[in-house]
Amino acid sequence: GNDSNRRNPFILPEYACQRATCLKHYNHKFTRALEILQNHAELRDNEHDSSRALAFRRASCVLKSLPFPLTSMSQLKKLTNIGDHCKRVIQEILEDGECSEVTKLQDDWFHKMVVFTSIFGIGSATAKKWIEKGWSTIKEAQEGHISSDWRVKWAFHSDLNTPVKLQEAQYIQQIVRKEAETILPGIILQITGGFRRGKEEGHDIDILMTHPEDGKEVGFLARLLHRLQNKGIILCGNLEKSTYSDDMLTLDSKLSAKGQLDHFEKWLGIIKIPQSCSETPARDDSGSLSNIGSCDHKGINSVAHPTSNTASEQPLNYQPFNLHESFEDLESKAKKQKLGTENELSPMELAKLDRNWIARRVDLIVSPYNQYFYALVGWTGNKQFNRDIRTYAQKELGMKLSSHGLYDLNKNCALPARSEKEVFENLKLQYLEPWERNC
Ligand code: CTP
Numbered sequence: 001g002n003d004s005n006r007r008n009p010f011i012l013p014e015y016a017c018q019r020a021t022c023l024k025h026y027n028h029k030f031t032r033a034l035e036i037l038q039n040h041a042e043l044r045d046n047e048h049d050s051s052r053a054l055a056f057r058r059a060s061c062v063l064k065s066l067p068f069p070l071t072s073m074s075q076l077k078k079l080t081n082i083g084d085h086c087k088r089v090i091q092e093i094l095e096d097g098e099c100s101e102v103t104k105l106q107d108d109w110f111h112k113m114v115v116f117t118s119i120f121g122i123g124s125a126t127a128k129k130w131i132e133k134g135w136s137t138i139k140e141a142q143e144g145h146i147s148s149d150w151r152v153k154w155a156f157h158s159d160l161n162t163p164v165k166l167q168e169a170q171y172i173q174q175i176v177r178k179e180a181e182t183i184l185p186g187i188i189l190q191i192t193g194g195f196r197r198g199k200e201e202g203h204d205i206d207i208l209m210t211h212p213e214d215g216k217e218v219g220f221l222a223r224l225l226h227r228l229q230n231k232g233i234i235l236c237g238n239l240e241k242s243t244y245s246d247d248m249l250t251l252d253s254k255l256s257a258k259g260q261l262d263h264f265e266k267w268l269g270i271i272k273i274p275q276s277c278s279e280t281p282a283r284d285d286s287g288s289l290s291n292i293g294s295c296d297h298k299g300i301n302s303v304a305h306p307t308s309n310t311a312s313e314q315p316l317n318y319q320p321f322n323l324h325e326s327f328e329d330l331e332s333k334a335k336k337q338k339l340g341t342e343n344e345l346s347p348m349e350l351a352k353l354d355r356n357w358i359a360r361r362v363d364l365i366v367s368p369y370n371q372y373f374y375a376l377v378g379w380t381g382n383k384q385f386n387r388d389i390r391t392y393a394q395k396e397l398g399m400k401l402s403s404h405g406l407y408d409l410n411k412n413c414a415l416p417a418r419s420e421k422e423v424f425e426n427l428k429l430q431y432l433e434p435w436e437r438n439c
């Protein structure tokens, strides 16, 4: 009827940053297939640089933005970003309900790659080597890696592969906020990443921090980690110093050699959290459980407590992912539990040990306030949204966007922002809520 004529063909803006993309949409049947193709391309090529993978992702992203279920190929006529390959896939699903290419891709090799790359720190290159050795299960990989380093890794493998719940993120936020406010009253603390975009589960917890007074944030993160360490909740982690300088605003938007996306001071680590906190909802300091999807600072600019910065709080030297100390605790506990056992515990046994905590990946990022709202957009993501909005800025406006700021390459000046809305205004974009950035 009229309705389907209006949708035939349909028009959408070219860039994902110009349209809302939500977690729930009308075309999962198609996007699931395209994202399997994307995954497969990432695993087969280089996971950080696969143009095939990006093409599948862009097409999937367009379908997520369609405000109705796709029912005919003619609706696609005016949509950009959907190439011939993707069109064939979509057509086959429209006709047969599934795509034979996608079914065939999900073979033994693919499943092995998915399993191996699910191990923390294992990328597609290592996974491929393991498959060449003839390994096909986690158990075989475990038997092939028995050094003490690896024994530690295996012990936390299942923890880190259990999805993190929103409640756990809120629990961690609460703990971090309490310590952070003691060190630096007036600190602003925001859960970013997937949880801010409305996801109920994630692979880690991302927390971005800043302070409205310029320079107050310097040296803060080491002091915070010291306090968390004293609470005994840090398993391991890596403190990265800020490598930012102002000329980075104008430099090429390509990622650095190490593949890093920004130059903030940050800590990427693993924290222990009580198992019970995923069962009972943790109450946020603000008294609200669900304000993390909003873009304002409700419940974030908490009232400052008197500070007690002691000179004795020296920055610690955090070993990169040194799990050993906690691991030894774990092992000695295990031996007590298995009294009389001479055999070494297997990684599986270690993982199942009686303990009341679970290991969780946490990212803590500190930004100067004058970069904060750009950092907020960057660390909210998602990754595909970032790619798109940065390409849009470059190609359409001649501006360079990063998590540190926005630079007009023609006028040779930076464009500051005092809110996330201003970031979008500076980019001549309509504001998108965090949950509309699930590309
Ligand atoms: N990010 C970034 N710089 C990094 C790492 C991540 O800007 N060095 C961005 C990513 O692009 C993403 C956001 O920060 O938009 C969060 O990253 P990540 O935790 O990897 O992804 P999530 O979207 O939170 O997904 P998940 O739920 O799996 O954690």
Ligand code: MN
Residues within 6 Å of the ligand: 193, 194, 202, 203, 204, 205, 206
């Ligand atoms: Mn995350």
Ligand code: MN
Residues within 6 Å of the ligand: 203
């Ligand atoms: Mn991720």
Ligand code: MN
Residues within 6 Å of the ligand: 193, 204, 205, 206, 363
């Ligand atoms: Mn993260």
